[in-house]
Amino acid sequence: MEPRPKSFYVLTAFFVVFLLFLYGPTLTIGILSFQGPGGGLTFPMRGVSLHWFRDLFQEQAVGDIWGSFARSFVLGLMVMVTTVVVSVMGGLAFRQRFAGSTVLFYLIITSLVIPSILISLGVGLIWSQSGMPVHWATSGFGAQLTWTLPFGLLIMFAVFNRFDKSYEEAARDLGASPIQVIRHVVLPIIAPSLIGVALFGFTLSYDEFARTLLTSGSYNTLPLEIFGMTTNVTTPVLFALGTLTTGFSLLIILVFLLIVWGLNRRRAKQGSDAGRGML
């Protein structure tokens, strides 16, 4: 290997600073959430304790965070499943041109770039004017889909751009029906990418704020609950909650990464090169 140029070391330093910038603040509140009972929102640490985590479990102290966590979790799963199914179907549809596909494509882009508060406002208005009460599982669910679906579809477009159609042709030549081709050839090949779509669907929903703001009704999702806390809670209990939910997000990411890793390993064992270079 040729020796590293000088720029490599400069850029490495830059990259390390960038990572510090990305993770530093989160690590800081991670540390500060173990503040002693008398400590404040910044350093110095006045002792080390689990005081603020314990506070989280006394419900009246900080509102209904466990209820909102449960709602966010269920909503995340609902959005995840819907995003995967609808994105795969949409991705398959877009492999051929069909009448209206261009319009639909631009709608997807619009859904991605539209200011979130417009979705919140518009959906909220439709629900209130037609006399339906907004609820996180109906209006909130749909509003979040306008955020997760574009990401899911963009991933599917990327996947199908790289998809080798000769696998399908081979299956058809061997007499597979269109459904069989999808079920036994296409889906297994794109499976790792579907895990990616699922991860996006869940985490984007779990953290979504702006589009849920006016569409979730009287029961808050977790981000809404946390935002409410920022206006009236001025103790490290806020950091404790931040640390817990970030930890939870990281755990979810880890689980998904492990699934992808496991899938790829099983594949490598079976000696197939399907799906290589898809990630």
Next chain:
Amino acid sequence: MRNHSIIGWLLATPLTLVLLVFLVAPILMIVTVSFWGATEWSIYPAFQFDNYEFLLGSNVTYRVFFNTFKYALITWAFTLLIGFTVAYYLAFHIRSQTWQIALFLLCTIPFLTSNIIRMISWIPFLGRNGIANSTLMSMGVIDEPLEWLLFSDFSVILAFVHLYTLFMVVPIFNTMMRIDKSLIEAAADNGATGWQTQWHVIVPLTKPGIMIGTIFVVALVMGDFITVRFMSGSQSANVGRMIQNDIALLQYPSASATAVILLITVLLLIGTLLRFVDIRKEL
């Protein structure tokens, strides 16, 4: 061909339904309500231009729109510089694919955690007695704590850059990974310096990625309201906050009129940017 269209439609039906109900209908609703009237406690159907007249006749509107563009432009410049550098480092200086994937993941993970928590986490850094101030004071750089670190335009833009740089890194990295490395060797063989290769080979070939990143960042910053509200401590305004204020006062028609103008602005901007890149080809 006919058959293809029918299967295409069937597969696209769920997507179309979701977008019709939760994207198209809300937009139509907002456009409709923007012509309605409002009393202090209710809104009533009408067809009047009062909301637009008031909006377009007020100096505040132009100031707030100017502020919104300012945030977008500054954030764009920073995210582009940082994003390009990081993507370039990952694509051209990291030689093993495993490391490339690992470092790339490290860059994208924060995107999958809560934006609100990531904003909150700047408080211990930027507050009056925060880490930044106490470090600078103990180093003797300043005598008094800097007041503009938190709840200012500075902290708003810092948070934007912190939240959205990933949207530049990912598409630029994606485009860079497709650049044929032999082109760079060819440039070097023909006597190009590092900077010349950078400017005449890599940057032009990376343009589609830069455009996609730009679309993301511009759209997110233009449509934001929560970052500005939280990081400026309600002291600065952008269009999103203007809408949110009206909503809080139940002035839905006026909020809708502002929303319509904002939507037109964002779509014009993004539409212009889309002329420079074929998103579907670049994914």
